[in-house]
Amino acid sequence: MKKISSLVLLLMQVLYLRAQSDSVYLFAYFKNNGQDGLHLAYSHDGFKWSALKKDSSFLQPTVAKDKLMRDPCIIRGADGLFHMVWTVSWNDRGIGYASSKDLINWSEQRFIPVMMHEDSARNCWAPEITYDAKKQQYMIYWATTIKGKYPADPKVENGYNHRMYYVLTKDFKTFSKTKLLYDKGFNVIDASIVPNGKQFIMFLKDETREPVQKNIKIATSKKLNSGYSEASAPITGNYWAEGPTTLKINGTWIVYFDKYRDHKYGAVQSTDLKNWTDISDKISLPSGIRHGTILTISKAAFELLPK
Numbered sequence: 001m002k003k004i005s006s007l008v009l010l011l012m013q014v015l016y017l018r019a020q021s022d023s024v025y026l027f028a029y030f031k032n033n034g035q036d037g038l039h040l041a042y043s044h045d046g047f048k049w050s051a052l053k054k055d056s057s058f059l060q061p062t063v064a065k066d067k068l069m070r071d072p073c074i075i076r077g078a079d080g081l082f083h084m085v086w087t088v089s090w091n092d093r094g095i096g097y098a099s100s101k102d103l104i105n106w107s108e109q110r111f112i113p114v115m116m117h118e119d120s121a122r123n124c125w126a127p128e129i130t131y132d133a134k135k136q137q138y139m140i141y142w143a144t145t146i147k148g149k150y151p152a153d154p155k156v157e158n159g160y161n162h163r164m165y166y167v168l169t170k171d172f173k174t175f176s177k178t179k180l181l182y183d184k185g186f187n188v189i190d191a192s193i194v195p196n197g198k199q200f201i202m203f204l205k206d207e208t209r210e211p212v213q214k215n216i217k218i219a220t221s222k223k224l225n226s227g228y229s230e231a232s233a234p235i236t237g238n239y240w241a242e243g244p245t246t247l248k249i250n251g252t253w254i255v256y257f258d259k260y261r262d263h264k265y266g267a268v269q270s271t272d273l274k275n276w277t278d279i280s281d282k283i284s285l286p287s288g289i290r291h292g293t294i295l296t297i298s299k300a301a302f303e304l305l306p307k
Contacts, residue, residue, distance in 0.1 A: 024302040025049075025247060026074075026103075027285070029292030034070035034087070037061050040103070041286050042302060046247050046254055051286040053306045058103065063096050063111045064088035071126040071243065073293040074103075077138070078131060082295075083172060085112075085127040085140055093118065095127040095142060097172060102304055103297075114140070114167055114178055120147040122160070126243065126291065130193045130200070132224045139225050141166035141181050143189035152187070156209050162189045164204075166225055182219065182228055192244050192293065193224065200224050201273070203244040203255060206231060214240040216257055218273065235268055235276045243291030256283070258291050265289060 027041040027049055037057040041049045052058075061069035066089035074084045082103055086096045093115040100106045115121040127142035143162040145152075152161035164182035167175040182188060187207040193200050200221050206213035215234035221227040241257040248254075252271050259266045259280075266280035 022299045023296050024299055025294055026297050026302070027245075027289070027292055027294050028072045028074045028084070029286075029289045030070050030072060030086075031055075031288045031290055034061070034068040034290075037069040038072050038084070038086075039286075039289075039292075040305070041289070042305075046249050047283050049283070049285045055286055055288075059098070059106050061086075061088070061096065061109070063109045064092050064094070066090070066092070069096065071291045073126075073128040074295050075129045075131060075138075076295060076297070078133075078136065083129055083138070085129055087125055087127065087142075089123075091123055093121045093124060095124050095140070099172065102301065104305065112140075112167075112175070114142065114175070115144055115165070117178065118144075118146055120149070121145070122147055125162070126190050128192055128293065130195075130224060133195070135224075137168050137170045138172070139166050139168055139193075140175075141191060141193070143191070150183075150187075153210075160207075161187050162207060164188055164191050168225065179225075181225065184219075184230055186213075186231075188231075190243050190291070192246065194246055194248075195224075198222065202228055203246060204231065205242045205244065206234070214242075216241050216244045216255065235270070236266070237278055239266070241266060245293045247294055247296075254279070256294065258289075260290075 025043045029039050038059040040052045043049045061067045070087040072086045077083050082100045084098050088096045094111050094113040097112050098106045098109045122145045125143045130139050145160045145162050150161040152159045166181040169175045189207050190205040192203045202219040216236045217231040219228040219231050240261045243258040244255050246255050254269045256267045265285045267283045268276040269279050270276045
């Protein structure tokens with residue numbers, strides 16, 4: 001029995017390494033104000049990233065009044081399509097959506113009016129998508145300030161006081177009613193949720209200005225769309241950080257984030273989600289890269305992308 005178990009373990013390790021070697025990491029991001037649309041970079045190790053298509057746009061934004069494509073989030077769906085959402089404007093009550101089979105040719109862009117029912121909603125920022133395999137549905141979530149709902153000093157950062165909201169969908173055509181996802185009494189944006197065994201991990205930005213936080217924290221839940229814990233202590237250092245996105249490579253978590261005041265990217269890593277080491281000096285990303293998300297694609301899909 002021990003010999004059989006050892007062979008099974010060896011086979012699993014071989015299959016895992018093969019899957020790793022057949023995969024490429026892809027970083028979807030924007031530049032400047034997001035006016036020219038989607039940019040993509042790739043990496044084989046999670047540390048050195050190179051821009052694709054000479055760092056030109058893969059998709060020009062067409063929806064909403066401002067026609068921006070900020071904070072793009074792409075996931076590979078259970079249907080085999082790449083699904084993308086993004087911020088269309090600094091001040092709008094909906095988000096952008098498009099899908100693609102190959103990351104090159106995209107569907108018609110659509111405006112999803114996730115907060116149009118709230119007349120006092122001021123914005124919809126940094127939407128992301130997470131798939132719930134157990135319930136076979138997607139959750140789209142974002143940060144919104146609803147004027148007067150969570151009072152804030154109008155003299156501090158324009159009186160924004162965000163909370164996280166969400167909708168559920170199975171097909172990106174019909175959506176559940178918008179509901180509150182995360183409210184722990186502080187200004188929160190830029191949530192990014194990933195499954196981890198029997199729980200979900202939310203990496204989030206504490207946007208509190210006074211007393212200043214502006215850092216990345218963690219919350220966990222056994223359910224994708226409810227029950228998240230209080231936020232952890234900061235996992236980032238003495239600088240302002242936002243837009244977390246993650247990879248787990250050989251048992252090590254890497255969280256990338258935008259050091260937006262320093263105009264560069266940073267990263268921290270951990271094996272236990274509790275003790276974090278800054279590895280900002282070990283990563284290399286394209287110049288001018290702004291808030292985005294990482295996904296893993298097959299080597300075959302990567303080979304089709306313009307270099």
